[in-house]
Amino acid sequence: MGGLEEGLRRAARLIEESSYLVAFTGAGISAESGIPTFRGAGGLWKKYRPEDLATPEAFARNPRLVWSWYKWRMNIVFSAKPNPAHRLLAVLEERGVLKAVITQNVDNLHRAAGSKRVIELHGSIRRVRCIACGFKEELREPPSEDLPKCPSCGSLLRPDVVWFGEPLPGEALEEAFREASRCDVMLVVGTSGVVEPAASIPVYAKAGGAALINVNPEPNAYTGIADVELRMKAVEFALKISRLLGIEV
Ligand code: NAD
Ligand code: ZN
Numbered sequence: 001m002g003g004l005e006e007g008l009r010r011a012a013r014l015i016e017e018s019s020y021l022v023a024f025t026g027a028g029i030s031a032e033s034g035i036p037t038f039r040g041a042g043g044l045w046k047k048y049r050p051e052d053l054a055t056p057e058a059f060a061r062n063p064r065l066v067w068s069w070y071k072w073r074m075n076i077v078f079s080a081k082p083n084p085a086h087r088l089l090a091v092l093e094e095r096g097v098l099k100a101v102i103t104q105n106v107d108n109l110h111r112a113a114g115s116k117r118v119i120e121l122h123g124s125i126r127r128v129r130c131i132a133c134g135f136k137e138e139l140r141e142p143p144s145e146d147l148p149k150c151p152s153c154g155s156l157l158r159p160d161v162v163w164f165g166e167p168l169p170g171e172a173l174e175e176a177f178r179e180a181s182r183c184d185v186m187l188v189v190g191t192s193g194v195v196e197p198a199a200s201i202p203v204y205a206k207a208g209g210a211a212l213i214n215v216n217p218e219p220n221a222y223t224g225i226a227d228v229e230l231r232m233k234a235v236e237f238a239l240k241i242s243r244l245l246g247i248e249v
Contacts, residue, residue, distance in 0.1 A: 004232065011213045011228045012244040014185050015097065022183035023089050024202055025103045025110070026192020028216060033080040035073075035107055039192055045069060054163045063156055064146055070159050071127070074142035077106075077125050082113035085189060085234035087249040088242055090114035095247070099183070102176045104191060104198050106161045119176050121168050121198050125221045127160035136160060168197065180205040187213045190234050193221025 015021060027037035036164045038050045040230045045053075048069070052058060059066045092098035100117040101110050106125040110118045128148060129136045132155035148157040162168055176198075180186065186205040199221060204213050206225050214226035215237045223229060230237055242249045 002207075004230065007228050007230050008237075008240050008244060011187075011230060011242055014211055014213060014228065015092070015187070015241070015245065018097065018183075018185040020183045021092065021098045021187065022179045022205070022210075023098060023101045023187045023189065024180075024191065025089075025101060025105060025189045026191025026193075027105060028192075029085050029213065030083075030105055030107050030109050031190065032085070032233060032235045033083045033107075033109060035076055035080050035109075038189075039072045041107055046070065051078040051164050052074060054161070055165055056163055057165075059158060059163070065149060067143075070234070071142045074125055074159075077108075078141060080107060080109065082109045083235050084114070084238040084249040086110055086113035088238040088247075091242075091247055091249055093117065098187075100175075100179045102179060102198075104195065119172050119218075121162070121172050121176060123159075123161040123169070125159055125161055127132045129160040131156050131158055162247075173197065176201055178188065178206060180210070181208045183210045185213065187215070188209050188226070189237070191216070191220065204216070 031037050048090050053066055053069050086109050089098055089101055093115055100119060101115050102119045103110055104122050104145045106122050108124055108126050125140050127136060127138060130150035130153060130198045133150060133153045135152045176244055180201045183205055186202055188202050202212055202222055211227040212222060212225060215230045215234060217231060217233050238249055
């Protein structure tokens, strides 16, 4: 039936004919840059569930354990490079087709690829903030201490990311929903679609009349509502669709 090829052609047509394209991305778009997704992470940390580490309770109980997990993840993120899927979105923005990237990722790879309008819903793993005062700092490398302390007040520093059970940054969330209501096509790449409230954004876009393109090697939360379902990895998608669109990534 040529399902995938036909799906790619339909996706290319939707992108070309869109007047307001918005992307919504998750950990899967960075998987081929070497950053493990939450569902399916391996190695040393296999015995822990991210839901048991990325929480304020875990940090209060055992900040050393949480910091050592984050330092492991920071090391990976700091040496990771954007892949063709990140670059595709940057090129589409440069051409005026893509208006914004809404991301659940904390790895900064969209900006590293050249995307300008990036709405970060879950913060950044390249930044720390003090748990007591307003101190924030961009990092150039993972902290060397086991328990990094605030240079201004001496309290513990934490990664400036949103943990399970914490509210999302209000402004970013509002902006994301505004973009979702404006877009006529939403390109969803590499998310399971189970972490709320971010997961509702494509559903909201769809309810507002947008067409959804869903790129994921596995079925996910949007499989039933997507207009085009592309069961493939992000990089393969980027390489194939860019050829159809006549652009280089
Ligand atoms: P998730 O781990 O729940 O799901 C990852 C999804 O990506 C899955 O649906 C999987 O099938 C898909 N996937 C795996 N490899 C892929 C590939 N090569 N191409 C395309 N898709 C692929 O991730 P999520 O939906 O982003 O939600 C989990 C939370 O984890 C997010 O809120 C985010 O903050 C955090 N997180 C971020 C990073 C990052 O910044 N890179 C990494 C891990 C987790
Ligand atoms: Zn402080």
